[in-house]
Amino acid sequence: xxxxxxxxxxxxxxxxxxxxxxxxxxxxxxxxxxxxxxxxxxxxxxxxxxxxxxxxxxxxxxxxxxxxxxxxxxxxxxxxxxxxxxxxxxxxxxxxxxxxxxxxxxxxxxxxxxx
Amino acid sequence: xxxxxxxxxxxxxxxxxxxxxxxxxxxxxxxxxxxxxxxxxxxxxxxxxxxxxxxxxxxxxxxxxxxxxxxxxxxxxxxxxxxxxxxxxxxxxxxxxxxxxxxxxxxxxxxxxxx
Numbered sequence: 722x723x724x725x726x727x728x729x730x731x732x733x734x735x736x737x738x739x740x741x742x743x744x745x746x747x748x749x750x751x752x753x754x755x756x757x758x759x760x761x762x763x764x765x766x767x768x769x770x771x772x773x774x775x776x777x778x779x780x781x782x783x784x785x786x787x788x789x790x791x792x793x794x795x796x797x798x799x800x801x802x803x804x805x806x807x808x809x810x811x812x813x814x815x816x817x818x819x820x821x822x823x824x825x826x827x828x829x830x831x832x833x834x835x836x
Numbered sequence: 837x838x839x840x841x842x843x844x845x846x847x848x849x850x851x852x853x854x855x856x857x858x859x860x861x862x863x864x865x866x867x868x869x870x871x872x873x874x875x876x877x878x879x880x881x882x883x884x885x886x887x888x889x890x891x892x893x894x895x896x897x898x899x900x901x902x903x904x905x906x907x908x909x910x911x912x913x914x915x916x917x918x919x920x921x922x923x924x925x926x927x928x929x930x931x932x933x934x935x936x937x938x939x940x941x942x943x944x945x946x947x948x949x950x951x
Binding site for chain 2: 732734737739742752756761762763776778779781791817818819
């Protein structure tokens, strides 16, 4: 049992975390209303240009089509010279070999909150 | 501190879990190769028609365009009469108010593994 737990902890350690997934909507206010009414989540942040919903294991970002593409953001502390955000996080947009957009994001140690 | 921890546990409890995110690729073998070489994850399952990658907090499914759309799957134990899968899980495809595909998935209590 302890051996299994130890193995599980090791596996978790070597796996990366997906920081957030972003999907495109055309009205942030309506989208936040839909998601909070239809799924159990918490609103971390919301303005007219984007919103961040908190689920128990991951964040779901709602973005506008002319601002961001749909993407998956991986925590990656190795990135350098990325775009700096107001909360001290830094990110780089990239894509996989099939054109799916991925973001690599690094958070400052002291402030892991939103951008 | 204890109060904060208690509050955090309560918040986690009322929030849903996102079970997996699925993205479309055109070759499962190449996509698994790309993701395992470029991101730290574990291959839970792989055949020619789909694959499931395990990250520390969520699963990433790789699907073919003629089999599944890109989607986000929420754990939802309230669904009824969904499609039954081989592992005993059950799911319903739906969409949000902006056309993003969502899946609601319920796992059997004893077998929470893949389909």
